[in-house]
Amino acid sequence: MHRAARTASVAIALATAFAVTACGSSAGDEVAxxxxxxxxxxxxxxxxxxxxxxxxxxxxxxxxxxxxxxxxxxxxxxxxxxxxxxxxxxxxxxxxxxxxxxxxxxxxxxxxxxxxxxxxxxxxxxxxxxxxxxxxxxxxxxxxxTRVLYYRTDLAKKAGVDKPPADWKGLRDMASALRDKGDSKWGIYLQPRGLDTVQSFYPFLYSAGGEIVDKDGKAAFDSPATVKALKEYGAYMKDGLSTKSSQPGYDPLKDFNTGDVPMFFSGPWISTLIKDQYPGLKGKWGIAPVPADKTSTSMxxxxxxxxxxxxxxxxxxxxxxxxxxxxxxxxxxxxxxxxxxxxxxxxxxxxxxxxxxxxxxxxxxxxAKTSPALAKWTEVTSKVDAAIESVTQGKASAEDAAEKAQSEIENLVK
Structure with a gap:
């Protein structure tokens, strides 16, 4: 589902329009x-x-x-x-x-x-x-x-890794091995900043047991689980295992093909793109479930x-x-x-x-876990994007970033 901008003026226009037009059809008007x-x-x-x-x-x-x-x-x-x-x-x-x-x-x-x-x-x-x-x-x-882990099996073998990671420690160890022994520039690509960074963060957040808004519709972003996920995510940039900067709309496939990016999280359409656009990678890549913390849970x-x-x-x-x-x-x-x-x-x-x-x-x-269907969800996740960026860029601790986002999200969902 792609994301679209929404504005207050649109909401006001809609509210006015619906006062006049939203009346519903009667059963007598319906066609069998x-x-x-x-x-x-x-x-x-x-x-x-x-x-x-x-x-x-x-x-x-x-x-x-x-x-x-x-x-x-x-x-x-x-x-x-x-x-x-x-x-x-x-x-x-x-x-x-x-x-x-x-x-x-x-x-x-x-x-x-x-x-x-x-x-x-x-x-x-x-x-x-x-x-x-x-x-x-x-x-x-x-x-x-849903999102799973894509990885270069040939580079993993070169780095001495014979199976995909099952947990967070395994993922970090494999990223380090791929960078240091597999001739890769980075160990993994995780989106560091910008629009929809939350999409890349979800596997960490959900696997740690965190959430943005709880089942009762209340902000829940300052939990220990969320802070843990933010720390883990930010550590990849801090330790040079993932880039701290990427262009808007960056597609990791080209760098996956060259080996500069040997791992990333993405959806099922990527499998088709790899087969169609990079036939030379046949037999050199694989997919695996999201590495677990408390659970293996993706978006x-x-x-x-x-x-x-x-x-x-x-x-x-x-x-x-x-x-x-x-x-x-x-x-x-x-x-x-x-x-x-x-x-x-x-x-x-x-x-x-x-x-x-x-x-x-x-x-x-x-x-997998789905996001709650809230009218202001796009605005909510923009606050999460900003929190993640502040951590990956070293501008705030995970605790401070979570606390700031929590306050902003509370104002949107109350």
Whole structure:
């Protein structure tokens, strides 16, 4: 789920607009699922392009339903959704990630999920939780992702390391060995500063047992677990095992190819990129679960599918989402996109069951933790980004950085 900027002026405009437009459709206005109709769907990025193919396939089996898919670039997705919501013109179905859900549910424009149709037991827990706000589900998980450790097996062997690290000490030792004996410039890449540094920090925070906001919605960033994670993360820069500076949007793959960066954390799409862009690395790299502190816990990402509260096509929308999120539809979507299925039954056969690398992601997803769906989550994580940067740049101790961020986050979630 990509991140988008939000402003107070947008919030004010929305509040004004919704006072006039957000009234919801009545049951009498709704069209039965078997009637001839056009279903409007917005999907983002590559998913938007691929979904049009699925829509054509769906129409062959459901000739009364025309699914009109509009691909939307991630760079304009948030503003486009905001504008549509304010005008009362959201599509019947939209792709939405956790960082958007809190905002749009607060505005009252999303239809709650029919939990008699969609069973949370069919999905990874973290995938389902991404669509929940205050105990009510608004999004059905469409695909998931999580972060695991990518490492150069050939350089590890050269450095005298024969297996991936299982815990924090093992990770630090392996990073040192790769730098000192594996001819690598760095031991690992961890984002040191800038927008979304929190994405790189999550595996440390969650594995230590820390969190940014607790289950009751209260700031929890100054806990001993968080301080421990900040110290561990910052130590990689302090000890010269990871760079203290990188350009915005830096992609470690080129340096992974040269060996300058022999380890980094990332998601499932990287496996495809390595195979496609760097075929010379075949047999020279591997993936492993997040090294554990208290636990091995990574972040959960991905997207859900939501239905507009004002849609007159809710019944047809629900059936289309069923088609996309049952085990068969999820397996088909994986074949088309390599997006990891949110429905766990899709992992029981084929490549998803047999590929050991994919099984690493499955294992990691089973314990992954999702961020809470809060309207101001982007602002909250910007405070965390600043705290991490102050530690990695040696400007503040972990204790002081956590305390400062805690105070700022409290003001945002109270």
């Amino acid at each position: 699922a078997d009637k001839k109709q056009t279903l409007t769907v917005w999907a983002m990025g590559a998913e938007g392009e691929k979904l049009a193919e699925v829509a054509e396939q769906y129409k062959k089996a459901n000739p009364n339903i025309t699914v009109k898919v509009t691909p939307v670039g991630w760079d304009v997705a948030h503003q486009k959704l905001v504008s549509a919501a304010a005008a009362g013109k959201l599509p019947d179905v939209a792709q939405m990630g956790g960082s958007y859900l809190g905002e749009f549910t607060e505005l009252g424009v999303l239809e709650p999920v029919d939990t008699k149709t969609f069973d949370k037991k069919d999905f990874f827990p973290a995938g389902w939780q991404q669509g929940e706000v205050d105990g009510t589900s608004y999004g059905v998980p469409w695909y998931v992702d 959960a990402g991905g997207s859900s599918l939501v239905i507009s509260k004002d849609s007159p096509h809710k019944a047809a929308a629900k059936e289309f989402i069923q088609y996309l999120t049952d085990a068969k539809g999820q397996a088909d979507w994986f074949e088309r996109t390599s997006d990891l299925p949110a429905n766990t039954k899709a992992w029981e056969s084929g490549e998803l069951a047999d590929n050991p690398d994919l099984q690493v992601f499955k294992k990691q997803m089973e314990t």
